[in-house]
Amino acid sequence: MDLNGDTLAKLKQILPEIFSEGADGKPSIDIERLKIALGDEVDIEADDKTRYSFNWSGKKQAQALANQPSTAALRPSVEDSKNWDDTQNIYIEGDNLEVLKLLQKSYYGQIKMIYIDPPYNTGKDFVYKDNFHDNVKNYLQLTGQVDDDGNRISTNTDKSGRYHTDWLNMMYPRLKLARNLLKDDGVIFISIDDKEGHNLRKICDEIFGEDNFVVAITREAIKGGSVSKFIRKVHDFVLVYSKSIDEVVFGGIEVDGVTLDLEDENGKYARGRELNKWGAGSRREDSPGMWFPVPGPNGEEIYPTRNDGSDGRWRLGKQKMHELISNGNAIYEKRENGTYVIYEKIRDDSNRIKQFTSLFKDSYINAKGTDSLKSLFSMERSLFDYSKPLELITDFMLMSNTLSDDIILDFFSGSATTAHAVMQLNAEDGGSRKYICVQLPEATATDSEAYKAGYKNICEIGKERIRRAGEKVLAEWQEKQTKNDLLAEDNKSSTIPDIGFKVFKLDTSNFKPFDGNFFSEEMILSGRTSLDLFYELVLKQGYSLDYKQQILDIGGTQCYALVNDDGMPFVLAVLDNAVKANFALELLKYALTLVIIKDDCFATDELKLNTLATLEQLQSKDNPLQIRIV
Structure with a gap:
């Protein structure tokens, strides 16, 4: 998605008079015209150093980084997934900056709730250090995928001179991209402690707008705490921001935003x-x-x-x-x-009309998250430090008023508490919420319990946690259904909880970088599958990852397809099979929105032209079919 172009197009639609032609034919904004257009309503800032602002070294690069298009792709990993054919949940391994870029077109304005638990910047190893020039290469080196010497970890110690700067440069572009994904009534929750809490508040005020700040929740993180030189710290914070404060409705007194007599x-x-x-x-x-x-x-x-x-x-x-x-x-x-x-x-004496408070105590401590993990993995010691409790994420879903099929995003997934909480709440209320979890496959320490148990990176812990938690959730749901004899059969839940997940892994594009040779016979990287290529193409055309995917035979031609719940395809791609003569006529049976055909799947130019001519019959105002030849 071209974020800069999209912003300019929206601005040009609102204020076309402020634009003029700039260098190289690029659009240019005339500041004087902008002042005239806005009159006295807005104070146009000049280069005035006396104004309040929050700046640091690298901020401009961090701002620009969010708008740079990604050269990466998400490669499906069916073997790592669970219930691939039916699930709508997504687990992505990769640097979340690049992943957020890749999700922009498909999920722009579609996410109801975001929860993240980013690094608190404690001075320990800091693995999210971005390369402003080639972040994909940086990620591959970081995770040991292209470096024979193993994982390379960037450190951010408090003696580096860039202690706060590196953290701010990491967070800023990610939050900017995250805001784009939120629905107008969407909410983001960010866990943080007092090392960077004040800086996080400032950049969130800038990215989301001060008016969209909701509350800073104080959470009791540990009981008692350890002896301190000054005062024992037993809490951390959760900053809450809305996409649009006028659109958002929180769970509590105004349960769903429609308050009527x-x-x-x-x-x-x-x-x-x-x-x-x-x-x-x-x-x-x-x-x-x-x-x-x-x-x-x-x-x-x-x-x-x-x-x-x-x-x-x-x-x-x-x-x-x-x-x-x-x-x-x-x-x-x-x-x-x-x-x-x-x-x-909603009766006045119902618990459902009680508002949440800004103080979270007792049931929200980290120990509950740790105990949950130990129980799931049947271990005496936890595989993951500081895992958040299920109750915390569940209450955030209720607070942000997530409904049946809303999407919840966590791009610092860690031990996958968010995925677990989504499955649990769906089982309890019959919902079909979906999650997208993103996690860097950061190596586990060789002396850790996780490493000793065979989990070499954090993603392996998260995926196994989802598998185990899902089976537990499903078993409890089935037991409840069996025991629920008070309800008539028709009243029992017909929505089986979705405990599956599709795994995608960040990598470079499946297409070779263009080298100036227009006559190159093969533009696809070796070792890439047709399914890899299919998902890169449909994601960049704006189709989400949660659609059902199948391989279909259409008139003797094998096609990769995205299908509706009834099995009818709406996206087809021919990528590794010869196009048969009657293929295009068969397509007339379907309501398609996108057809992709790899050029070398046409045996002759005549077949190609005839196919395209037939496909064009499907194009109309009511059916804006896209046709792509690659």
């Missing part, structure tokens, strides 16, 4: 939560599993509909919706077009 035959209820999904992802096709009937006030079946009468989706899963209705906690409001809006009653 509702009345039924039993009297007045002060608040109700609207259960028909609105806004982004509100269509039936966005989440087919959330389109199902529920009993109406007169016994009829009610399906979720949008304001325009088209098929919509419920906010809650089937089990929760039926429970609300069977327990008499639903209120029906009939629209003029005859369709219904359903509200959930």
